[in-house]
Amino acid sequence: MLFNSYLFIFLFLPAALAGYFLCGRLGNRAAVIWLALASLVFYSASNWQFVPLLVTSVAFNYLIGWLLIASKLQGRQRFAVLTIGVAGDLLVLGIFKYAGFLAVNLDAIFSAGLKVDILLPVGISFYTFTQIAFLVDAYRGHVAGYALPPYALFVTYFPHLIAGPILHHRDMIPQFEQPAAKRPNPHLILCGLMIFAIGLFKKTCLADGIQPLVSLAFGSGTPTFDQAWIGALAYTFQLYFDFSGYSDMAIGISLMFGIFLPLNFNSPYKARNIIDFWRRWHMTLSQFLRDYLYIPLGGNRRGAVLRYVNLMITMALGGLWHGAAWTFVIWGVLHGLYLCINHAWIRFAPPVAPWFAGAANLLAMMVTFLAVVVAWVFFRANNISSAFHILSRMADPSHTAFGRAEMVQGAFVACYAALAWFAPNTQAIMGYDHKTRTVGEGLGAWPMRPLFLYASAAVLAFGILGIQQYSEFIYFRF
């Protein structure tokens, strides 16, 4: 089921909310069970065949977690249990996500006639990662015992289930166990509705609106210099508004249930360097990769050279997490390289003179943005040769169309750039603070002012009017 569908907006969400608050009257546990069941219904609407896989995954990880937390295993036994748990998760992920990729590569090397064609369960990367984090923390002794219903809800919670944000058990399960969240809070529902409206607008009006321009670069034709740039930039903004729109919708929906989700975006294209970019783009994935991959690999604790090696490994695997294709690996490696250069620059480059700081910041932002755009070409292209072909067209100004259509399209892309660079982001507009669990507070009474309210209503209406017959979120496939 898509957030940007009539079925979800007019039927599922109101029913889930009403049931949640009604069950909340019966008790905390009843509301949690209702929400977990509603999440399974949400998932089964388009992935019914993978519901048993999801349920099995939850049961398996809960059992492993219980063994690590509650049983009296020691030393090697605990490590063996953790190994079984993580290996089991990775094995399932490997079979469903990477077996086909492996077969293609083995076939290319050995001409063995191997072909594996397995349907990818939506959201498997997200719910696998959240549970691996849970097991690792349980092994480290950072987890208190959880009852099954809140744990099951933590994994299946429908606002995040399909495309994140990647949740952390320490953040979510205590919220699920709070009785206060089971009573309707009009302030949170109103703010959630407004955040949902902004996200829906980003998706249906902005991301879907620019989508046709993407084929200028990534379609089957040969683009000119300007068409290749328009197409690549269009994808850059489509991806941002699509994914950040989804994250906003997830945060808004969750807020209606009284649950604060972590932020996933913080105006990433305003970043002044790649380190900054990764603190702003898909923030929950960055945190996961840092805490459960980069730091366990050694992080920056074993010298500069190993730090760079660890960065490259982390980002290459981060790329592979997005999809089983070499284009994603190259995208990850490219970002790893950018990060290494960035860290080396910080270490070796002379400080910027104060009189030059403004221009230097602007230059840094532009260079960072261009580096990100180049990497997105690999992320989006069908294969590596196509990516190089598009990049070669982007580097060849001798073939330029620049007709009336390109001028209109260029102006269109410029409007998106202005929004991404100069407009305040959702959390700034709404005063959303995940850490302090507050929203709309810093703005005083002005969310209630009629103009703001009517603007929000218009944004919601335009978001609904922008719904197309079929428009999936890009991150569903990861």
Added chain:
Amino acid sequence: MRTPAKAIIRLLCVSALIVAAAATLNFAVDPLQLFRPARFTPAMYSSDTRMQDAGLIRSQPFDTVFMGTSLAIHFRQRDIDRVLGVHSLKLSMTGSNSHEQSFVVAAALATGARRVIWEVDDWIFCNAPDIGSDVYLPADLYRGNARGIASYLLSGAMARESALILMRSVFPGKPILARPTREALFKFPLSRVDDINSLPPDADVPGSYNAAKARAAFADITDPVRRAYLAEGYNTDAMVGNFERDMVDLIAKHPDVQFDIYLPPYSILQWVAMRDASPATLQIVYDFTAYLARRLAELPNVRLSDFRAVQEVTHDLNNYGDVIHHSPTVDLKVLSWLAAGDYVVDRSTPTASLEKLKAQVETYRVAENP
């Protein structure tokens, strides 16, 4: 607003009001003429045929359906009517697959049409997903069900078109309104059905269709970086399956309808590109079209014409804008051949024209034909 609860109600009510206003505007103007022929505002048409066809089928009188891909997109209905003596409705859709075409033809036949002229490319059978999962075709609009009507009335993009059509009718002849409707920004810029995807009278035909463009396209599709596209989706079994489902079944269900099916005259370079860059694909096309010809020869209400080996057209590269798309001059030739019954496939030797094509492809040398 004093309390958040009241603010929620107000927000939802205002949203509902805006959505209702857009739906009312769409219903009143009805850009697709889905509910009634245009009366209060001038009829306007879109070149987005997958959407527009749903309205055309309901609003236009016709006895003959003209279907195909971009190869059949520039035909003018008045030429079809004049040459073939019919009352036609062109429903061709750029880049359409066999399932889309079959679905739209079936919807048009449900209104009582008795003849179908169908331009058929081999690649339309390569990848033809179910209509339910087709991203591009608004199937529910054709079905006229609640979901289709809701998606039409609740469409913001359609409301924008409705508003523009309304403004044009209130302020006719205002260039500030007329200009953007002719440009790329709006979807309903055409005031005559006959102009849908037809080339304008002042079109630069020699500039758009010439040997240099055809050769450039040939070089592009045979480029080692891009030649993989030539083979994309080709699989004989899948193509046969789609052909049986989308074409044979539809024809069998309408024994009282005459189907004039034709294989269009691509430039010889299309075949040579496959011969040189993807011979396995060429073999699949040969095998599949041989099957198609034999199968259609068995159906009494089908007349198959094969223009693929008409050398005086296919070898003159000045007829082409790339390796397949031919000029309006060839459009008229195709109509005249259909009217005269030229190049009709003999039911007793259905693959004779294919053998002729094979011989041409085998002997053609690009370097010798500058």
